[in-house]
Amino acid sequence: AQSVTQLGSHVSVSEGALVLLRCNYSSSVPPYLFWYVQYPNQGLQLLLKYTSAATLVKGINGFEAEFKKSETSFHLTKPSAHMSDAAEYFCAVSAAWGGTSYGKLTFGQGTILTVHP
Amino acid sequence: DGGITQSPKYLFRKEGQNVTLSCEQNLNHDAMYWYRQDPGQGLRLIYYSQIVNDFQKGDIAEGYSVSREKKESFPLTVTSAQKNPTAFYLCASKEHTNSNQPQHFGDGTRLSIL
Numbered sequence: 001a002q003s004v005t006q007l008g009s010h011v012s013v014s015e016g017a018l019v020l021l022r023c024n025y026s027s028s029v030p031p032y033l034f035w036y037v038q039y040p041n042q043g044l045q046l047l048l049k050y051t052s053a054a055t056l057v058k059g060i061n062g063f064e065a066e067f068k069k070s071e072t073s074f075h076l077t078k079p080s081a082h083m084s085d086a087a088e089y090f091c092a093v094s095a096a097w098g099g100t101s102y103g104k105l106t107f108g109q110g111t112i113l114t115v116h117p
Numbered sequence: 118d119g120g121i122t123q124s125p126k127y128l129f130r131k132e133g134q135n136v137t138l139s140c141e142q143n144l145n146h147d148a149m150y151w152y153r154q155d156p157g158q159g160l161r162l163i164y165y166s167q168i169v170n171d172f173q174k175g176d177i178a179e180g181y182s183v184s185r186e187k188k189e190s191f192p193l194t195v196t197s198a199q200k201n202p203t204a205f206y207l208c209a210s211k212e213h214t215n216s217n218q219p220q221h222f223g224d225g226t227r228l229s230i231l
Binding site: 004009032034036041042043044045046049051052090094103104105107108109110 | 121123148150157158159160161162165167175205207209214215217219220221222223224225227
């Protein structure tokens with residue numbers, strides 16, 4: 001079984017400030033982890049993924065995330081927020097091998113990021 | 118340009134009516150997925166298909182049906198048995214079930230009740 005918890009359904013930051021979106025996961029087998037971004041009335045776009053290589057993963061648009069096994073976390077960060085970062089962000093987990101969850105993504109409930117001028 | 122095309126973008130359903138949402142991909146992907154998105158609930162898996170002529174129920178399959186007769190197409194039918202169909206529906210695909218590959222998403226269909 002696997003699950004994802006995103007802490008904070010809404011996060012608000014000022015333009016130029018640090019962005020931190022929190023994600024904790026639960027998985028009975030080693031996980032693969034993903035962050036997606038969704039703009040209004042659009043599909044999901046992949047920001048970055050962790051697939052058991054480097055624990056610090058860099059993605060598009062200046063975002064990065066660090067896999068911390070001891071904390072079962074995969075928080076998303078960006079040093080300086082831009083107005084165009086305003087969107088909804090989803091963390092997702094998939095089983096690295098075997099079991100009923102293999103090949104399937106389980107999503108968190110999403111975090112809406114608002115960026116103020 | 119390779120990608121996933123969902124149509125229509127907006128769809129309205131009358132009471133007791135079945136409606137079908139289209140999903141076509143030209144990425145040559147084996148695996149395809151249907152998700153339902155409701156505000157504050159993330160995405161929930163309805164059905165998925167790993168290869169042509171095969172599909173499996175996801176977490177919320179009741180009131181929905183699918184087919185996979187062609188590799189590039191995975192239509193979703195919302196039947197009259199689905200009592201709360203108003204939602205945003207997203208189709209996704211990935212090359213193989215091998216789970217370290219990301220899923221690619223279409224732009225969604227918003228279904229509403231008349």
